[in-house]
Amino acid sequence: MAAILLKNISVGDVRRDLLIEGGIIKRIEAAGACSGWDLAGDLESMDCGGKAAVPGFVNMHVHAAMSLMRGVGEDMKFHDWLSHVWRLEEKIDPEFIYWGAKVACLEMIRTGTTAFNDQYWHSSETRRAAAEMGLRCALGYTLLDGFDERKAALEQARAEEDYELYGDCPVYVLSCHSIYTVSADTLCWAADFARRRGIPLHIHVSETRKEVEDCKAAHHGLSPVEYLDSLGFWGPDVIAGHCLWLSERDVRLLGDAGVTCVHNINSNTKLASGYRFLYNELRDAGANVCLGTDGCASSNNLDMLEAMKTAALVQKAWRDDPSALPIPELMQCASYNGAKALGIDAGRIREGALADIAIVDTDNSFFLSPAPFEANFVYSAHSDCIDSLICNGCFVMRHREVPGERGILDAARDVLRKICA
Amino acid sequence: MAAILLKNISVGDVRRDLLIEGGIIKRIEAAGACSGWDLAGDLESMDCGGKAAVPGFVNMHVHAAMSLMRGVGEDMKFHDWLSHVWRLEEKIDPEFIYWGAKVACLEMIRTGTTAFNDQYWHSSETRRAAAEMGLRCALGYTLLDGFDERKAALEQARAEEDYELYGDCPVYVLSCHSIYTVSADTLCWAADFARRRGIPLHIHVSETRKEVEDCKAAHHGLSPVEYLDSLGFWGPDVIAGHCLWLSERDVRLLGDAGVTCVHNINSNTKLASGYRFLYNELRDAGANVCLGTDGCASSNNLDMLEAMKTAALVQKAWRDDPSALPIPELMQCASYNGAKALGIDAGRIREGALADIAIVDTDNSFFLSPAPFEANFVYSAHSDCIDSLICNGCFVMRHREVPGERGILDAARDVLRKICA
Numbered sequence: 001m002a003a004i005l006l007k008n009i010s011v012g013d014v015r016r017d018l019l020i021e022g023g024i025i026k027r028i029e030a031a032g033a034c035s036g037w038d039l040a041g042d043l044e045s046m047d048c049g050g051k052a053a054v055p056g057f058v059n060m061h062v063h064a065a066m067s068l069m070r071g072v073g074e075d076m077k078f079h080d081w082l083s084h085v086w087r088l089e090e091k092i093d094p095e096f097i098y099w100g101a102k103v104a105c106l107e108m109i110r111t112g113t114t115a116f117n118d119q120y121w122h123s124s125e126t127r128r129a130a131a132e133m134g135l136r137c138a139l140g141y142t143l144l145d146g147f148d149e150r151k152a153a154l155e156q157a158r159a160e161e162d163y164e165l166y167g168d169c170p171v172y173v174l175s176c177h178s179i180y181t182v183s184a185d186t187l188c189w190a191a192d193f194a195r196r197r198g199i200p201l202h203i204h205v206s207e208t209r210k211e212v213e214d215c216k217a218a219h220h221g222l223s224p225v226e227y228l229d230s231l232g233f234w235g236p237d238v239i240a241g242h243c244l245w246l247s248e249r250d251v252r253l254l255g256d257a258g259v260t261c262v263h264n265i266n267s268n269t270k271l272a273s274g275y276r277f278l279y280n281e282l283r284d285a286g287a288n289v290c291l292g293t294d295g296c297a298s299s300n301n302l303d304m305l306e307a308m309k310t311a312a313l314v315q316k317a318w319r320d321d322p323s324a325l326p327i328p329e330l331m332q333c334a335s336y337n338g339a340k341a342l343g344i345d346a347g348r349i350r351e352g353a354l355a356d357i358a359i360v361d362t363d364n365s366f367f368l369s370p371a372p373f374e375a376n377f378v379y380s381a382h383s384d385c386i387d388s389l390i391c392n393g394c395f396v397m398r399h400r401e402v403p404g405e406r407g408i409l410d411a412a413r414d415v416l417r418k419i420c421a
Numbered sequence: 422m423a424a425i426l427l428k429n430i431s432v433g434d435v436r437r438d439l440l441i442e443g444g445i446i447k448r449i450e451a452a453g454a455c456s457g458w459d460l461a462g463d464l465e466s467m468d469c470g471g472k473a474a475v476p477g478f479v480n481m482h483v484h485a486a487m488s489l490m491r492g493v494g495e496d497m498k499f500h501d502w503l504s505h506v507w508r509l510e511e512k513i514d515p516e517f518i519y520w521g522a523k524v525a526c527l528e529m530i531r532t533g534t535t536a537f538n539d540q541y542w543h544s545s546e547t548r549r550a551a552a553e554m555g556l557r558c559a560l561g562y563t564l565l566d567g568f569d570e571r572k573a574a575l576e577q578a579r580a581e582e583d584y585e586l587y588g589d590c591p592v593y594v595l596s597c598h599s600i601y602t603v604s605a606d607t608l609c610w611a612a613d614f615a616r617r618r619g620i621p622l623h624i625h626v627s628e629t630r631k632e633v634e635d636c637k638a639a640h641h642g643l644s645p646v647e648y649l650d651s652l653g654f655w656g657p658d659v660i661a662g663h664c665l666w667l668s669e670r671d672v673r674l675l676g677d678a679g680v681t682c683v684h685n686i687n688s689n690t691k692l693a694s695g696y697r698f699l700y701n702e703l704r705d706a707g708a709n710v711c712l713g714t715d716g717c718a719s720s721n722n723l724d725m726l727e728a729m730k731t732a733a734l735v736q737k738a739w740r741d742d743p744s745a746l747p748i749p750e751l752m753q754c755a756s757y758n759g760a761k762a763l764g765i766d767a768g769r770i771r772e773g774a775l776a777d778i779a780i781v782d783t784d785n786s787f788f789l790s791p792a793p794f795e796a797n798f799v800y801s802a803h804s805d806c807i808d809s810l811i812c813n814g815c816f817v818m819r820h821r822e823v824p825g826e827r828g829i830l831d832a833a834r835d836v837l838r839k840i841c842a
Binding site for chain 2: 383
């Protein structure tokens with residue numbers, strides 16, 4: 001692994017020289033300082049005048065392979081859309097998932113994401129794709145038993161088997177699809193299994209009003225959050241996607257347990273699931289709020305910068321408060337908070353941290369104004385301002401070129417042709 | 422002016438050959454047909470395999486020169502923000518406006534816009550900038566008298582003088598800033614002046630709840646729309662920016678008069694002005710609904726594709742209806758409806774129409790799925806998929822290169838340095 005020297009790069013509006021070695025940010029000093037550094041050996045140097053460094057994004061709720069399912073069930077309500085997706089998923093195989101994940105990684109790289117938390121079938125295919133593309137992924141087996149006792153036993157056995165094979169891959173995350181697809185027995189089994197091994201849990205929670213109403217009807221008036229609380233599911237190791245329909249008590253339970261709550265505004269608005277995400281309340285209660293895009297079948301892309309802007313705009317609008325979800329907190333939600341949930345030292349540009357860095361080209365109209373860099377980055381620019389991306393100390397994109405892009409697109413088209421035939 | 426041949430370009434999901442001559446779309450036939458055409462003379466041919474043609478966007482509410490005022494008054498409510506902007510505007514001069522408009526045109530070109538309806542001071546500077554950049558603009562004098570009788574007379578005289586100088590430039594539009602900055606006398610004068618000359622009127626209307634409440638308090642309970650109706654202001658020649666806080670009666674008045682109502686979702690949400698734009702109601706009542714970005718001081722960019730996606734997502738979300746603002750209507754709002762309001766035959770790719778065309782690169786992950794092209798274009802892609810742009814039959818961008826870009830950015834930085842000093 002070659003060392004990387006980023007010369008004269010803007011970090012937090014100050015020009016710096018930045019040295020990356022062994023996957024780690026080794027040195028950050030004033031621009032020009034590198035002339036005095038001892039830089040023998042294998043070194044790639046990049047002149048970064050007109051560029052800025054930001055932490056790579058951490059997309060905390062993805063179904064990567066769905067990159068090949070864009071436009072599926074357009075204009076449908078969540079539960080109709082989900083039935084539609086499930087029918088399609090009967091036709092897909094590991095090859096589809098592998099190439100879907102490759103496309104997803106390509107798109108995440110081009111939009112500045114260095115790590116993602118996935119939930120999908122055949123997760124080893126997604127893990128393989130991410131490893132080849134040089135991205136960090138967090139994933140593992142996804143449990144879905146349909147409240148069938150025999151299937152529950154089978155699912156639990158498969159999860160154990162998957163963990164045997166891949167449990168030592170960083171970051172292994174055990175998923176339960178949701179409370180409306182997974183039995184209480186399997187939810188409890190998963191929580192116990194994950195905690196004995198110190199691995200995070202990932203689940204969809206309170207995504208739609210219907211989910212909450214159905215849960216209350218089925219479980220003596222308990223909301224999904226209360227129901228999961230009654231099963232002992234919650235803890236700081238749980239990553240809960242959506243958390244959109246919450247009572248005050250739900251917010252307190254999630255906050256007290258230090259749950260990671262992932263806001264997926266583009267998916268929620270597009271499916272008309274809801275938009276009043278309780279950002280302030282969850283943050284103040286002690287939850288770890290992150291951002292995600294959800295899968296492309298609902299979102300319809302994996303662009304975290306776009307998700308950030310939409311999240312901020314919608315939050316300001318429904319709260320009738322233009323200062324809601326301010327930029328520094330938004331940046332944290334998009335990188336540092338996610339890294340924290342996954343137990344990786346990323347999401348901040350500082351010495352000793354993992355070198356997961358997006359290099360932003362600021363030499364364009366979007367960064368002309370004297371506003372702070374981060375405000376221009378989120379509100380004005382688009383993800384194509386991300387010139388280069390470093391993950392784990394290696395370039396995964398240089399000047400908008402991602403190795404192997406052409407081959408990935410061609411292979412994905414072949415896979416789609418087969419499915420559509 | 423050279424003729425342009427676009428070979429094998431996708432139009433509405435069908436491959437075509439498309440000939441542009443004298444600023445007009447001259448011929449559209451099945452791909453391959455051009456081999457039989459008589460194409461002597463000055464011709465630029467572009468092979469458009471992997472590309473699609475869409476109408477250039479028509480941004481119907483812009484303050485172009487504000488491209489140099491991004492990040493001004495971040496996190497402020499509308500009326501505080503506006504006071505802040507007005508203090509800044511005391512420092513700006515025609516040079517600032519010229520270079521601000523150049524930057525705005527550059528950004529509009531890079532994001533696929535071929536025509537825009539502007540409202541700002543020193544409009545001849547913006548007109549000059551747009552002409553140099555090859556874009557269509559609609560603009561003219563902006564009246565603002567602050568309810569001062571002497572200023573009203575002066576403003577009316579200046580408007581007349583401006584019209585004398587520039588009235589024959591296409592498209593001359595007379596602006597009144599708003600009902601809270603312009604007296605009834607001047608509003609009536611403007612409506613009369615414009616109608617005698619057959620030119621459109623442009624005004625901000627019902628942008629904030631405060632504007633409506635203040636109007637009711639000042640004008641015997643009349644809403645801004647009712648108040649303007651009482652002055653005889655409305656007609657199919659009026660372009661009304663925002664129209665966000667409307668009663669049922671307001672919607673009926675706007676619809677009956679066939680007013681062009683411009684929705685600016687990014688500005689409205691960012692300033693927390695509101696988000697419940699009555700798209701269905703206005704459309705059904707007979708209004709001509711268009712989209713705009715507003716100025717960069719509030720929006721914070723001029724990207725119509727971004728504005729389209731946000732508008733669709735927010736409309737679906739607050740209506741609790743995933744089928745709200747469907748793609749074909751959204752595309753019309755973003756181009757054809759605006760062209761119609763400005764009296765230009767653009768916004769549709771068909772023989773005889775003006776050649777204002779964005780050429781979209783579909784050879785990337787965003788267009789992989791078998792979903793209709795327009796769904797992928799709006800929901801998945803970003804404006805950087807716009808490879809080339811033709812306005813009035815001439816290329817204003819070829820393969821992401823805009824002539825003079827470097828010089829514009831440098832000059833704009835100089836102007837900003839002077840203002841900030």
